Amino acid sequence: MELEVRRVRQAFLSGRSRPLRFRLQQLEALRRMVQEREKDILTAIAADLCKxxxxxxxxxxxxxxxxxxxMLENLPEWVTAKPVKKNVLTMLDEAYIQPQPLGVVLIIGAWNYPFVLxxxxxxxxxxxxNAVIIKPSELSENTAKI
Structure with missing residues (x-):
């Protein structure tokens, strides 16, 4: 697990995941995957939870x-720098808030809604x-394989 965390952290530190274009491409790829594997997702969750x-x-x-x-619709607006009110100390500066990624995120899946959660x-x-490590629920083993 440590090796995997190190690999994901190095990927984040490379800066590859920061550009807006990359994020949008990844979200579009995720959307395609969900659409293409929809039947597999339905079958896996039905097998795990009898839904x-x-x-x-x-x-x-x-x-x-x-x-x-x-996200695809709103992300371009959300990643832009937002100007903030200047005061005496910052009046000659460029003052803004720039959203930044945090780093490596761990997502631990739930058994009761194993896909959506x-x-x-x-x-x-x-x-x-951010870069992500997913730990799916061991109680939803069919969904975890997807």
């Missing part, structure tokens, strides 16, 4: 796709420019 395809689709897949779309935080972490 109907309708429940899985409406509670997990649609929610994830909606979250990705929301793992992928939704992943969407936010990717949008923020």
């Amino acid at each position: 109907s395809e309708f429940n899985v689709y409406s509670q997990e897949v649609i929610t994830v796709l909606g979250e990705i779309d929301f 793992t992928i939704q935080p992943l969407i936010g972490a990717i949008a923020a420019g």
